[in-house]
Amino acid sequence: MVMTILNTASLPHLPPAIVVPAYDRGRVTPGIAHISVGNFHRAHQAVYMDRVLARPGQSGWGILGIGLMENPHEAAKAQDMAAQDCLYSLTECAPDAPNVVRVIGSITQYMYAPADRAATIARLADPAIRIVSMTVTEGGYYVDENGVFPIDHPVIAEDLKRDVPHTVFGLLTEALRQRRESGAGPFTILSCDNLPQNGHVARTAFLGWARAKDAGLAQWIEANVTFPCTMVDRITPAVHAEDVRRLDAESGLDDRIPVFCEDFIQWVVEDRFCAGRPELEAVGVQFTDNVQPYEEVKLHMLNASHSLLGLSGVLSGYRVVSEIMADLNEVTLVEQYLGYDAEPLLSAPPGMALSEYGRRLLHRFRNRAISDQLLRIASDSTSKLPMFIRSTAMGVIAHHRPVARIAFVVACYAEYLRGHDDRGETYVIVEPHLTEEDRILAASSRLEDALGMSALAGWGLAEHPAFVQAYVALRQSIRAHGTRATLATVISA
């Protein structure tokens, strides 16, 4: 089969089934800069912006993508983006309908920051950029369990010394310094990561950085820059080399950077944009004064269920979400966790019934067309558990309710870090925020030592004898009888 190369020149000649941008990309100029253009950004915010750009008078809201991390993968991505004029295909997979392939055109420029950080800062200082959004992962904000931005953290302390900084905090702060001096004014900083109160966390982090650098500038940022909170949702699997081959074979495109995702999409945003915003309300984005109830439901139901399935599933030998959904015990675990642990602590946003939301989640997890990876979900649990599980765990303990499921997920996290499943098969652990001390605690033969790991800091677990006893027994059982047999005891407890 002859594959069509994906770029501006080929765009008018793509196979007719492929949906292409309904606007003239040549007229689009960036008004948003997005830091860390991962698969999720390309399947979510870039899709909403693609819809916005098809509306009249919105051509100033294209996206300038910025790659921040210095590594060969990111450098290659920049080359692929350049080769394809920043175009890529997105395959949306519904559980019970044919896949839809769209070419997304909203990212019109791309910069790899490590190639020229000063030029990237200057570009962010351009008054045309009015929003800087970011997906820098849950752990990428560094704010600790006490809500403090740790300026003595080695990564932060080292970067604070640099004239031309490397971190997102440094880059944006220096751009804001130039904008203040030139009179270009502020931009909105829009976190699109999965963390409670992501806008407030971003504000803490950026102000923490700025104060350490320049108190006057920090005051100006505090008074002028806004940090709306957002709730983002769309399940977007990792794309491995075999997925690229499969997606290209299905679309007929020669696309080096395709993405795939579920058909569901949701974005809830606080309307606090200090330098204007696109007409997002016209393309399905929900605006609200208070994102908190939406994000709590999403994080503590969807993402928490994911963590339960990811950690216990990988240990049990599963690798794909839709596969694990055929295991009734795993489904029961999620149902019990949602119904008994998470939901009683949540207040539903207006118009939402939590039990219905939970049912819908299970339906989304059953979507075989997206074959989402459990290892993707389990990765970086060190940063995710505090965001997804901690408040439910603390609530369950505070209300003296049964701790079995919380103890199980914590036990699975510690066992998962050993790097092999119940069959003895090894897997790659991606835990960028696991410290050396964490590794020692996780490996200790006194199993309760692992409760001192940084992911569990501030949960107060070690002070609850009933929790400690349940957790230790579960880890011993996983080792002696396997995760599946252990899970059977958890759901019947």
Ligand code: CS2
């Ligand atoms: C997942 C999320 O990474 C994870 O642990 O739970 O990536 C999840 O798929 C998205 O938040 C869905 O919106």
